Amino acid sequence: MEKTICELFAGVGGFRLGFDRLGSGWKTTWFSQWEPGAKTQWAHDCYVQHFGECPDLKGEIHTGEDISTMVKDNIPDHSLLVGGFPCQDYSVAHTLKSSKGIEGKKGVLWWQIRDILIAKRAPFCIFENVDRLLKSPAKQRGRDFGIILACLAELGYSAEWRVVNAAQYGAAQRRRRTFIFAYRNDTEYGKKMASVELESIISDFGFMVEAFPIAECGSSSEITLDNDIIAVSDSFAFSFENAGAMRDHRIVTRKVVEKEEQPILLGEILQKNVDEQFYITTEKMPKWTYLKGSKKIPRTAANGHEYIFSEGPVAFPDPWDRPGRTMLTSESTLNRSTHVVSDPGTGRLRLLTPIEAERLQGFDDDWTNSGMPNRMRYFCMGNALVVQMITRMGKVLDKIVEQE
Numbered sequence: 001m002e003k004t005i006c007e008l009f010a011g012v013g014g015f016r017l018g019f020d021r022l023g024s025g026w027k028t029t030w031f032s033q034w035e036p037g038a039k040t041q042w043a044h045d046c047y048v049q050h051f052g053e054c055p056d057l058k059g060e061i062h063t064g065e066d067i068s069t070m071v072k073d074n075i076p077d078h079s080l081l082v083g084g085f086p087c088q089d090y091s092v093a094h095t096l097k098s099s100k101g102i103e104g105k106k107g108v109l110w111w112q113i114r115d116i117l118i119a120k121r122a123p124f125c126i127f128e129n130v131d132r133l134l135k136s137p138a139k140q141r142g143r144d145f146g147i148i149l150a151c152l153a154e155l156g157y158s159a160e161w162r163v164v165n166a167a168q169y170g171a172a173q174r175r176r177r178t179f180i181f182a183y184r185n186d187t188e189y190g191k192k193m194a195s196v197e198l199e200s201i202i203s204d205f206g207f208m209v210e211a212f213p214i215a216e217c218g219s220s221s222e223i224t225l226d227n228d229i230i231a232v233s234d235s236f237a238f239s240f241e242n243a244g245a246m247r248d249h250r251i252v253t254r255k256v257v258e259k260e261e262q263p264i265l266l267g268e269i270l271q272k273n274v275d276e277q278f279y280i281t282t283e284k285m286p287k288w289t290y291l292k293g294s295k296k297i298p299r300t301a302a303n304g305h306e307y308i309f310s311e312g313p314v315a316f317p318d319p320w321d322r323p324g325r326t327m328l329t330s331e332s333t334l335n336r337s338t339h340v341v342s343d344p345g346t347g348r349l350r351l352l353t354p355i356e357a358e359r360l361q362g363f364d365d366d367w368t369n370s371g372m373p374n375r376m377r378y379f380c381m382g383n384a385l386v387v388q389m390i391t392r393m394g395k396v397l398d399k400i401v402e403q404e
């Protein structure tokens with residue numbers, strides 16, 4: 001099997017960098033990155049500066065356009081489909097044209113992934129999403145992930161998932177993300193795994209437990225998905241644990257405890273002698289102290305109900321002896337979730353530099369120093385993933401692909 005990748009929702013190329021670092025011959029045949037509503041496509045430009053362009057099968061360039069406008073048959077062949085896609089409402093209804101067809105909400109990107117799976121039939125997939133995916137939406141918990149698994153099952157795929165906290169596996173950031181590994185049932189790997197109990201795929205023999213070893217594994221609970229995706233959309237609800245596997249519509253889930261590795265600490269990734277622009281000025285200090293502190297504020301809900309909004313304090317500054325917190329796209333703006341550190345040289349409080357933001361995600365220094373403003377460098381990093389997690393999964397996939 002050729003080691004070829006199609007990278008969707010590519011951002012600044014976290015998946016690609018993670019596979020490149022393996023040095024085991026993975027080649028990206030196509031990618032897609034388009035920031036809705038943005039005039040300048042900073043992430044796409046940065047990606048192309050690093051890796052160059054990817055023409056489609058017609059020799060045309062459409063990598064920087066809305067993926068929903070792409071003719072899926074024109075995407076070059078690939079053995080691995082990857083992408084970090086947003087957590088959206090995946091509910092479906094019957095199409096008007098046919099009661100057999102399904103129609104998801106417009107702009108929901110999972111349906112683009114599904115269309116590409118139908119057109120290109122990638123033998124393997126790795127997807128990334130927020131941890132909340134497993135519990136969404138609040139009023140029908142687990143429905144959205146159930147729909148994803150039901151689509152994969154219908155298309156002849158089995159899947160595994162794990163919620164991974166990158167800091168537990170040696171990274172510099174406490175970032176929890178759901179990773180989904182899907183494989184076509186007719187691959188050698190799919191045939192081999194068909195005889196392994198789903199319970200023990202999770203605890204001992206699967207892809208995720210090899211990439212992300214565990215210390216403990218709880219008892220199993222299971223559910224079988226309806227064959228009809230609309231029925232899943234209408235009534236499926238399930239309490240997904242942080243690990244699980246699905247084959248032929250049957251889902252088994254177990255709560256696992258991650259086997260902790262020594263993380264990189266925030267203090268280890270800080271730069272010295274940074275530019276004055278990153279320091280917090282005396283005038284802004286009261287605002288930062290307020291945002292980071294605990295508060296109780298009387299509020300009125302839309303329905304007139306009065307309540308007290310309360311939140312506890314966050315560490316201020318962020319401690320050097322722990323990995324960083326989850327980086328958001330709003331990193332470096334005046335915001336409670338922005339990291340504030342004590343500078344190792346001066347001891348004064350300051351924001352992270354763009355290079356430190358890159359280090360939190362495991363990118364090379366200056367990866368996003370491609371001409372975009374600093375504000376966008378933080379944004380791109382907030383959107384990205386922890387690259388080492390991809391390399392870990394890539395190592396396991398290399399062994400699997402060897403047997404194909």
Ligand SMILES: C[S@@+](CC[C@H](N)C(=O)[O-])C[C@H]1O[C@@H](n2cnc3c(N)ncnc32)[C@H](O)[C@@H]1O
Pocket residue numbers: 008009010011012013014015032033034035036043065066067068083084085086109380383384385
């Ligand atoms: C969560 S980020 C993934 C970032 C990536 N994994 C990285 O390492 O940088 C999702 C990306 O999808 C892009 N995106 C959103 N809607 C899109 C669309 N309709 N077509 C193509 N890309 C889209 C966003 O601009 C964003 O960069």
